Amino acid sequence: MTSDGLGLDTEVISALETADVRFPTSAQLDGSDAMNPEPDYSAAYVVLRTSSGGVGYGLAFTVGRGNDVQVAAIEALAPLVVGLPVAEVLGDLGAFSRRLTGDSQLRWLGPHKGVIHMAAGAVVNAMWDLYGRRAGKPVWQLLSDLTPRQLVDLVDFRYLSDALTADEALDILERAREGRGARRDELLRNGYPAYTTTPGWLGYSDDKLVTLAREAVADGFHHIKLKVGADRDADVWRMRIAREAVGPDVRIAVDANQAWGVQEAIDWMRLLAPYDPYWIEEPTSPDDVLGHAAIRQGVAPVRVATGEHTHNAVMFKQLLQAGAIDILQLDATRVAGVTENVAILLLAAKFGIPVCPHAGGVGLCEMVQHLAMFDYVAVSASTQDRVVEYVDHLHEHFVDPATIARGRYIAPRLPGLSAQLKPASVEAYRFPDGPRWADTDPAAIP
Template identity: 55%
Template sequence: MLHKITSLTVRDVRFPTSLEQHGSDAMHTDPDYSVAYVVLDTDCGLKGFGLTFTVGKGTEIVVCAVEAVAGLVVGKSLQEIVSDFRGFYRLLTSDGQMRWLGPEKGVIHLAIAAVLNAVWDLWARAEGKPLWKLLVDMDPKQIVSCIDFRYITDALTEEEAVEILVKAQEGKQRREEHMLKEGYPAYTTSCAWLGYSDQLLKQLCTDALKSGWTKFKVKVGADLEDDKRRCRLMRQMIGPDNTLMIDANQRWDVAEAISWVSSLAEFKPLWVEEPTSPDDILGHAAISKALAPLGIGVATGEQCHNRVMFKQFLQASALQFVQIDSCRLGSVNENLAVLLMAHKFQVPVCPHAGGVGLCELVQHLILFDYICVSGSLGNRMCEYVDHLHEHFTSPVVIHDAHYMPPKDPGYSCEMLESSVQSHQYPEGDVWTLIMNK
């Protein structure tokens, strides 16, 4: 079947997470986890589902951007797209007029990610496989043919990418079997949002420890003395042998980041995440160099615009942990490029997740990374946030603090229609009730 795409619909879906301070950090004090939710219809009845993540206001702008690129998708067949996926990616990102809005960054790139996520979901469904398995079963040259290497060949050539994937064929089946049995290691951010009380933090840590969690992240950056107190409390709760990370969500200038994190070094964090502007590559490099003697790495990437910026972060030794995002970058295509570059530079990938649907999506990418690219679990883990999974038809499955590989066909993007309708902004029942209070 050709699976001709006959229509694209996009809706603004928001969840009022700010009411209970879920997701709160030093820069985003009242986020309402939201998505621009895309559905592709085809002439054979098969649908593709995709999304991109936001934190409330402005989702309507992303919806407009999705509608602006819809004409590049509708009318094409799935076969036509995937037979030249690199060309299709470039069609969306390099439209002669719309690329001016980016290029390959900002709202237009978020919109393209939502559309491409839906295309990948459609392809995986057409093949009857979960997205990670679709990727794992691909020939190395087919995987590479999905990637746009423009602007990154000084760091990774197409030939090098093929070589990496061919080399990783050895032991691939064994690693796949290991994932199916044990799952991919995860860490939790759910215990220590900045707006949570000490009492709630303690309770959530206690519950998490009982459930087998050993890796925890705490939000920092609003007040140094309060950070010391909360990190001390967190370290007391989880003990000296479990892993602690800290996340400033871009709060500091470079010198301030170095000083602030040095003051928190006694709590032995594995990394500080987003210590400064996500665009400041040289600033991250300076922070990385200064914190290295303390044994603290720098992690960033959830708001890194594109593969070109990741290339420079890696070239400048500006990060020790790469945090890919399934919706910030241009979907699977661009994430494949970053996974391969990270492997060449020998920097572990620890994806950003949480939000709405980010855990559902990024689990596929990190499974592929382990099975077909890195072949290693050393210093690697995938973020997990225990919010809003109940709104998906194929929610993540966590067992003993590990992501268990999804089994349903697709990219795990499909939301329950009842959830979409009730949380559609502003006319859904949930928002009508809030606004009438």
């Protein structure tokens, strides 16, 4: 499309490849909660290739059926991406993101929400992965090494400036400049705090819950999470045995996965309050900003957390403006990727709300760790009351898997965003024709 003046073609994005990858997790009830009884954790996987052999990997996470729709949405973005000069894209990743989310026809499918927005997230993340590989840095470090001005230029302030102006964002980042190096070194030494959801899925027996909760504490976690919202009496019982298992000093968060109405959430949480829940996560519809604000009033001092289904920065802005949340749980692929998450981290810093990213699924631990570590080094400059979710499954499918030691994420050192699946895993779990699915009785697929 352009020339470098030497008669050689300038490097362009030459291909956007996709794959529908699904893991049959419903067979074990890993990941079961009040709204997701039988998830098959899946990735709408994207590989960007350049004309010079560069590559970047990204994905959108889904829970099974519909992953093909998510793949179709990513493919709909290909004409906006293939052919673009790589240097131009990397020189203005804010413009790249606006290109993907602002297309005058495709935006009707959102705007800025649902599969078309998650598709933009997958592609934007693949571009950040490519950028990290090219720079020879993990993305958390790449972001931390950008100047405050470069970071602010990533953000689209059109719908945000009533809560956060570019100058305010610049101030936040300038203040965090002091100590960046020391925090980076500390992170490389000690990692970033994690909490674990592994004990708490609804499908588990009491014995399994207690055993896994004790193991989590023995493994160094100070914070675990239980799924709630399907049955009141069972929730009270599980919260009680979990509290007895871990003692008073371990934080136990609970997660209703949107099961309740506003008053129902308040009433239900009163029953759990004697066992000191640390936060209630997704008590109601993720769209209900005012509902979360009412619940927060009603359940204090229990904290309110949400974010994994919060579909864009405008929604996070309002959750913060309305005083609706104590904890902001950004997600790597619900929004338009790393670029929109920079805006979300800045909003959280402006309002002084800790960010505790949502993870689990497929590749979410791998990706969000970069965002939390960037936040620590260059934005909020704190790990106080901040933890990244950790769920111990499916990491074996990643080339650069998230790694936990003594309840902390070890900082990734390989270049990129850690989103690359092993080629053998993509082939084995490709839906519906990969061997792990082709050999399965279709009637057994829920």
